[in-house]
Amino acid sequence: QLSLRNLSRITFLQSLRAVFTGTTMAFFTPNRIGEYFGRILYIPEGKRLQAISLTIVCSMAQLLITIVAGVCGLIFMRAHISAYVPGSGSVLFWLQLVLYIAITGGTLLAVFYFRLGWLVRALEKISFIERYIRYVKVLDQFNNIILARILLLSFARYLVFIVQYYFLFDVFGVDVDPWQCLWVVSVMFIVLAIAPTVAFLTDLGIRAKASIELVQFFSSNVVGILATSLSIWLINLVIPALIGSLLILGIRITNYQSRQDNTDR
16 A cells, blocks of 8 residues: 555555455466566556556565565574584585675665665666656655655564464474574575575475474474474465455456446447
């Protein structure tokens, strides 16, 4: 709602439905790229391409939060493994490599995020993009206050995911304290953000593998870790995708009936 308010006013219920339909489209596309197309179904047709640009800003905010938290988690994990896990040189090397990549990527993303006007003006200078620039110029509407509010909402969403993991770890007997959960899950999220995935094919496997590899430094309850990963996958992806598929079916039926009515007239 916040990102689209200057383009098209939508209700809270419409935005909630858009999240569900976006999850459905994301479920079957690499790295959830279809989410943008699912979320614009409730936007008037003439404004949908502009809406994609605006929803990408929200994804940038969520990714920025993921990277910042992931960097903190990587620093914690590196310190813990270095102090308590002997013979872990290769693990520390990979953690260090991911840390450098995350810091570099996060810095660039933060610059682009808070200087969207620069991005628009840079794209205007590219000849073959010039004809599409009107779909991107809507990014100029964001000031730093709105961008900060979007970041804050993204952070709140991130905390919800962390609480979900901590609650389910507790339910399935995985012995981690709140801080360990925060840092481990933040590293797992950054791995999921980097790794190429398709939700219905590879997301669960990568999520489970990353969970086991990271949480095992604090708990040996592999069954509990797997149960937590499966539960999160069902709650955050499968169930919303099923709801979204019903909403998309409803939209298609409504559009079909509308065309039939127009034909009859």
